Amino acid sequence: MLAIAGGKGGTGKTTTTLGLSRAFDEEILAVDADRDMPNLHSMAGVERTDDETLEPRRHPDDPTVSVLSPPPGIDDDAFERWLRTVADDNRHAVVDCPAGAGPDAATPLRVADAVVVVTQLCAPALRDAAKTAAMARALGTPVVGTVVSRARLAPGAVEELVGAPVLGTVPDEASPVLAQPPVRAAYSRISDTIGLKT
Template sequence: MIAVAGGKGGSGKTTTTLGLARALSRRGAPVVAADADWDLPNLARLSSATNDERNPAADAPTAIDAVQTEGEIRPDRRAPTVLAAPHEPEDADAEQVLGALTEAVPDDTPILLDCPAGASPDAAAPLRVAEQCLLVTPLRRAALRDTAKTAALARQLNCHPVGTVAVRAESVPEGVGDLLGCPVLGRVPPAEPEPLSDSSVRSAYDALARRLVAAHGRDRWRVA
């Protein structure tokens, strides 16, 4: 389980969660992408808005639905299984629900958690249950500072960063990996208004998927 974490809202976590999940699917992996930002959920909405007809936002199962399903979750290898936030999040324990996903999903299936912003108490729940985290950040000074705080929180919770992806970036200067204490695994170029429809962005997420598999999932995930 990988927590996709970063600084403040708008840093690219949701786009990266979905873009990376689709890239892993293109390699034949049965991927689960779950919205762990229960106060500001938009993973299922983004999935629907970017033409994933197999998982329209209104019909996307929630993480609670998934763990209550009899038997294991069996993701489709043709497209990620996107799990929305609960409809009434105040009635559920996020850490307990997200932790149950690891029991409901086959061991060789990548699970990506779209985390809340920053280093708030809400951000701690997915970081506590994930094996490692992937840091997502624009290359602005304030964003890097906030991402460093998130990285420090993750390490305190024993969820060590496997790497960083720089988003909306033309290039990545030296020193970013040293600042955040982990290697830069990818760079996603700027593309508006729908980044996931841009071929250069898809290629960037394909490259990120390849490096993430090499760094974390080669011996544990079912990928081509």
């Protein structure tokens, strides 16, 4: 299970989750771990999974990607059990983590095998990215790298601040972002760098 995390909202975690899920050359389960404001399903163009069975919804444009939303009204303990069940699925899982440093953000980091931190090139986002990386390490989960969104180049200071290599940058493009060839190409390069050994 690969967690896509970042301390600040709006940095591109959900876009990166879906972009990488579509770029990997494997069956992928794209999982929304944001219980308060799940929106991965909306970006993917599928209905939210909100029934008893919680069957993933197939991405309309990519048959290798299924999208799974968190169960509604689930408590903290049940949420962690749910994530661990998802991690045991035969498909590789890429998890869209909630922003912040609270228990909701810590749970998917604790369950994941590895973490990719997403940030923009602004001081608040970079500070929060460093905090997220530190939290992941404190939970015993390795940080495999950083994705810098809405940028074409990343200064070397990003690697030093986050303590992990920059896996790639994703250019700022018009919506729908994931339909833009430069964005798709960026996530393809990043997915090749990460691989699915995590």
